[in-house]
Amino acid sequence: MQFPKERTFDVIVIGGGAAGLMACGRAAELGKSVLLLEKNGRVGEKLAITGGGRCNVTNAEFNQRELLSQYGKAEQFLYSPFSQFGVKETILFFEDREVPLVTQAGKRVFPKTEKAKDIVRTMDSYVRQSKVKVATGGAVTKIRKSGKYIHSVYVGSVEYQAQSYILATGGVSHPETGSTGDGFRWLKDMGHTVAKPTPGIVPLQVKESWVHSLAGTSLPNVRITFFNQEKNLVKKGTILCTHFGISGPLILNAAKAVGDLLYEGPVAAAIDLFPDTEVSILEKNLIALFDENKNKMFKNLIKEMLPPGTTDAILSVLAPILAEDTQANAITKEMRRKIAETLKAVPLTVTGLMGFDRAVVADGGVPLTEVDTKTMKSLLVDNLFIIGDLLDINRPSGGYSLQLCWTSGFVAGTNA
Ligand SMILES: Cc1cc2nc3c(=O)[nH]c(=O)nc-3n(C[C@H](O)[C@H](O)[C@H](O)COP(=O)(O)OP(=O)(O)OC[C@H]3O[C@@H](n4cnc5c(N)ncnc54)[C@H](O)[C@@H]3O)c2cc1C
Structure with missing residues (x-):
């Protein structure tokens, strides 16, 4: 037939x-x-x-x-x-x-x-x-x-x-x-x-809730270092915060290499919010800012230095160092050093790659x-x-x- x-x-x-x-x-x-x-x-x-x-x-x-x-x-x-x-x-x-x-x-x-x-x-x-x-x-x-x-x-x-x-x-x-x-x-x-x-080009899951709270906000021109006990991976560019972690082209393209690091064990990361400024210079900039605004609160001063929309989240990261309403003239040398060091290496914990449901490729x-x-x-x-x-x-x-x-x-x- x-x-x-x-x-x-x-x-x-x-x-x-x-x-x-x-x-x-x-x-x-x-x-x-x-x-x-x-x-x-x-x-x-x-x-x-x-x-x-x-x-x-x-x-x-x-x-x-x-x-x-x-x-x-x-x-x-x-x-x-x-x-x-x-x-x-x-x-x-x-x-x-x-x-x-x-x-x-x-x-x-x-x-x-x-x-x-x-x-x-x-x-x-x-x-x-x-x-x-x-x-x-x-x-x-x-x-x-x-x-x-x-x-x-x-x-x-x-x-x-x-x-x-x-x-x-x-x-x-x-x-x-x-x-x-x-x-x-x-x-x-x-x-x-x-x-x-x-999952290939995928966002990363991170543990820290301050990142989740910034969903939809970008951290422009930052450097992120991923590391495990043996290796590290450094990337520079813009990071997009999401409800579950971090994304954007920089992260998506790093996902495969981060996945390899994860395969070998837990992966930590650090975001340098001022990649073009040495920590000592950043500290000097803080001294100048605090000296010029002795009676102002820390939270209002730091806002000028941070990417738009990120102040509350970053203040939560700095909370173990000082309270947000600390006046500039009460900030000690030790606090200042720790603030500069933290802004140069905001810690993150990468808990995994997102799955196929969020993979681009x-x-x-x-x-x-x-x-x-x-x-x-x-x-x-x-x-x-x-x-x-x-x-x-x-x-x-x-x-x-x-x-x-x-x-x-x-x-x-x-x-x-
Ligand atoms: C969120 C997201 C954003 C992306 N953005 C970009 C981008 O901007 N630029 C870029 O270059 N790439 C991007 N990509 C990747 C790109 O979309 C894919 O590489 C591309 O779409 C793959 O096309 P394809 O035709 O091979 O398959 P698909 O687009 O997956 O099409 C396969 C089709 O086959 C059909 N099908 C499956 N099984 C059967 C069946 N049994 N019978 C009949 N039909 C069936 C499906 O319904 C589907 O319509 C993105 C991917 C995602 C997920």
Whole structure:
């Protein structure tokens, strides 16, 4: 019996995230009949929350070597796909579709509107205008293999068939967006190695309640040192305080190394609120401040030196040294020294990494040694293409993840 025509396609893409949307739009643009199977009611759920709702679409590093060096061990595998669709092509792709972009600190590129929803809408129109058949609201439940080929896929009891299959079901971070690791399970069943995912770019949990009380407040231009008994790790930049600990690009990008320290034992940290001022100079500045304002209370004076909104929290850290209503002329030399030392090393206790529910990227997935990166085709299954977060590629935050999705999606869509 012939397989029903209405359920037969040239290409089936499973997963309508950044990578899957690019892949199916591209394949359809080249004239293929394409079916997109997405289990959520709409496409691009994770894309819509990227970059804090602003969507950091790529990183404007136009030096290919420099850009690819950010992907660690994967660098050597990525020259071919990035030469087919790299940063320049991504920028043109969106600008051609009337999404003006802006480049911000760290070469991070955002839509000018700073709305991730505009990127989702653009990808959705790209797919629909290319005449992709989009089937949302039904999860692929089974992949049927026959020898070295995928024979068909099932959404419940409904079977679909295609010549090529592009797997784009994402990793396991923020599972509420649909990325629940289905792809990893199928890939393992099909004989692929799947490196165990660990939360990658994640915020850190800290014990101190003064940090929690500052949720939403930034500590700009500080230095943080993480240390355990043997090693330390120093980072400088802006820290964002949260209800559970610390976050922001500086922390997210340090998380993996902090995770390694945690693996070896408890990790303490110290925040230097005045990284460009020696402790002796800071003490002199305090002397001058207290001398000029002898009758004022400490809490009103220290406020002038601290980042906006942080005074109460820092006063709680200094409470063992002096009461906040101590008058300047009652502050002893010993107290002054301790205040300066504490401001140069506010102590923290790192209790852990946040889990997948808060991870920006989870690593893990299929190693690039099992994929032909010229085409993104599996080296084990002849009509399967693997893209996006399913690939085991470490990268920092800064638009590098979505760029991988655009690149791998385009290349798979071209070759499927
Ligand atoms: C909070 C957050 C912020 C981020 N911000 C940025 C940023 O600003 N810039 C950046 O570069 N990267 C960012 N990232 C990383 C980036 O979002 C991911 O790398 C990227 O979205 C992965 O896309 P993907 O298409 O591989 O997978 P996903 O976006 O995870 O899409 C997979 C899709 O497959 C569907 N699916 C899963 N299983 C099935 C099934 N059985 N049947 C049918 N459909 C299925 C899911 O519902 C989902 O829609 C962020 C990540 C998070 C979590």
